[in-house]
Amino acid sequence: MRELRYNTYMKIINIRHIATLSNLSLKEDETTKFEKQLGDIVGYIQILQSVNLDDTPPTNQVTGLENVTVEDMQQPSLPQSLATAQGKHVQNGHFLVSGILEGE
Amino acid sequence: MIDLTQLTLSTARDMLYKKEVSARELTRAYLNRIQTHNPRLNAYLTVTEEAAYAAADAADKRIATGETTPLLGIPVGLKDMYMTAGVRTTAASRVLADYTAQYDATVVTRLKDAGAVILGKLNCDAWAHGSSGENSDFGPTKNPWNTELIPGGSSSGSAVAIGADLALAAGGTDTGGSIRLPAGYTNTVGLKPTYGRVSRYGIIAMASSLDSIGHFTKTVTDNALYLQVTAGKDPADATTSPADVPDYLALIGQPITGMKIGVPKEYFSGGLDPRIETVVRDALKTYERLGAELVEISLPYTEYAIACYYILQPAEVSSNLARYTGIRYGNDRALFGDEAKRRIMIGTYVLSSGYYDAYYKKATRLRTKVIEDFTKAFAQVDVILTPTSPKMPWKIGEGMDDPLAVYLSDVFTVTANIAGIPGLALPAGFVDGLPVGMQLLGPQLSEQKLYQVGYAFEEATQFWRQKPSI
Numbered sequence: 001m002r003e004l005r006y007n008t009y010m011k012i013i014n015i016r017h018i019a020t021l022s023n024l025s026l027k028e029d030e031t032t033k034f035e036k037q038l039g040d041i042v043g044y045i046q047i048l049q050s051v052n053l054d055d056t057p058p059t060n061q062v063t064g065l066e067n068v069t070v071e072d073m074q075q076p077s078l079p080q081s082l083a084t085a086q087g088k089h090v091q092n093g094h095f096l097v098s099g100i101l102e103g104e
Numbered sequence: 105m106i107d108l109t110q111l112t113l114s115t116a117r118d119m120l121y122k123k124e125v126s127a128r129e130l131t132r133a134y135l136n137r138i139q140t141h142n143p144r145l146n147a148y149l150t151v152t153e154e155a156a157y158a159a160a161d162a163a164d165k166r167i168a169t170g171e172t173t174p175l176l177g178i179p180v181g182l183k184d185m186y187m188t189a190g191v192r193t194t195a196a197s198r199v200l201a202d203y204t205a206q207y208d209a210t211v212v213t214r215l216k217d218a219g220a221v222i223l224g225k226l227n228c229d230a231w232a233h234g235s236s237g238e239n240s241d242f243g244p245t246k247n248p249w250n251t252e253l254i255p256g257g258s259s260s261g262s263a264v265a266i267g268a269d270l271a272l273a274a275g276g277t278d279t280g281g282s283i284r285l286p287a288g289y290t291n292t293v294g295l296k297p298t299y300g301r302v303s304r305y306g307i308i309a310m311a312s313s314l315d316s317i318g319h320f321t322k323t324v325t326d327n328a329l330y331l332q333v334t335a336g337k338d339p340a341d342a343t344t345s346p347a348d349v350p351d352y353l354a355l356i357g358q359p360i361t362g363m364k365i366g367v368p369k370e371y372f373s374g375g376l377d378p379r380i381e382t383v384v385r386d387a388l389k390t391y392e393r394l395g396a397e398l399v400e401i402s403l404p405y406t407e408y409a410i411a412c413y414y415i416l417q418p419a420e421v422s423s424n425l426a427r428y429t430g431i432r433y434g435n436d437r438a439l440f441g442d443e444a445k446r447r448i449m450i451g452t453y454v455l456s457s458g459y460y461d462a463y464y465k466k467a468t469r470l471r472t473k474v475i476e477d478f479t480k481a482f483a484q485v486d487v488i489l490t491p492t493s494p495k496m497p498w499k500i501g502e503g504m505d506d507p508l509a510v511y512l513s514d515v516f517t518v519t520a521n522i523a524g525i526p527g528l529a530l531p532a533g534f535v536d537g538l539p540v541g542m543q544l545l546g547p548q549l550s551e552q553k554l555y556q557v558g559y560a561f562e563e564a565t566q567f568w569r570q571k572p573s574i
Contacts, residue, residue: 015449018452018456021452021456022422022445022448022452023429024437024449034445034446037508038446038450038453040508041414042453044410044411044511045415045454047411048408048412048466049462051408051470053466053470053473057469058468059468059469059471059472060313061343062313062475062548063300063343065342065343065345068342070339078206085206086206089431095431097431
């Protein structure tokens, strides 16, 4: 098997931008650490760029099943009290969330 | 007085039916052993003693009426990725540290209906991300063969529960090797079933096109008994196979004369520890003595499989973990551990605008090639035999600073997940007193045949009888 380690430190990842897209807030030391580690990993997966797969169709799932349907019937669902039982901020059976449009 | 925790599932079952032991006695023996050894091994995160005794008593009543379902009265543990109604379910992450599941996973419902006794919830790498067990937010699970070493992961607690006789069977999940790797390091039998053979409903999702819901047992026959309960179509999981569930015991004990076993040359070169190679080559010789024919095969896209896997899997992880916002349940995203953060960010990166075609799309095309490799191979051979890991277990802590090195230890296992085929890991032998694992791979829905071929080796070698001294 080909040498698996590429050790390519590629500073091609804008780690702050990716963290924002990921809905993660990183501390300063984490930013440096993850930039290096993700650089290594992204460097490694470049190996795929050496294979020509232009004529190969993609596979998104392996079951071979298509258009799986179920009969549209009423079924019991979680009662509201149980569905909201784990929320940290619940009022009158609803989840409380921060405003979305404020400050836009 | 025999030690009830040393029984196999099959033997315990016989004794239960003959009323030589009660489910309550069996359950008590396991709970006592957990109490003694779990503080050191850290396999169980939650023990549900009261519910276990209630289930045991209910099983004893059913046994008294002559009922003989496969897991009736059998004590099992479940990876903490399984939703268990009313029981804390954490995915071994601080994000879900105080989360109580609101419903049962389909597999859990099936186990309960079959009369299994659930002892508790088992440790793992947080969100099933890892190959070692080191990524648990609640401390690593220790390998009973040497508590300084990793037991393999991500289903670390499930493997150790069986390897150290803390349950008769244990549920796990396998997205890239998370059952087969730790089975190999703990001298246990682990099945990654065909994708879609066992329902994923209510199992905390890691990478939805790869997640396979399997289990660990002490022996091959025990493993088949458990699959008999968990396999089957589930209306709540549209990816489950409509194919009939066969009798998984039917071929066990049948001779394997003339069976063709494929030996992929790509798995026996480069980074494979020579000591592991020796053990697995010996296993191949055993198979020859049993009448099987060895056929060298090639799976040329193997060298790209890890790269393919570490694109597709984090992409799906980033999507599945987006739901953890701390609003409906669980804690803030700031509590994700390093490995979850890494995977979320890699997945976000490969799916982001400008990179999607180069990474994600390319990996889905490579997936087609890996599938074609296996299709060609299975036109020539019945099953394929490979090691479960290229290296021996490392010291706990050593894997923490170099995530890429740890990713590469999945090299032999990820291909089965990419192709959706089943893999049965079983004890292959020993190196310096530590167990070594091998896996049998077959075409989709070939679990019956894997059990037949696995059993022949187990019967001839009896490696499973060797136990760690804990």
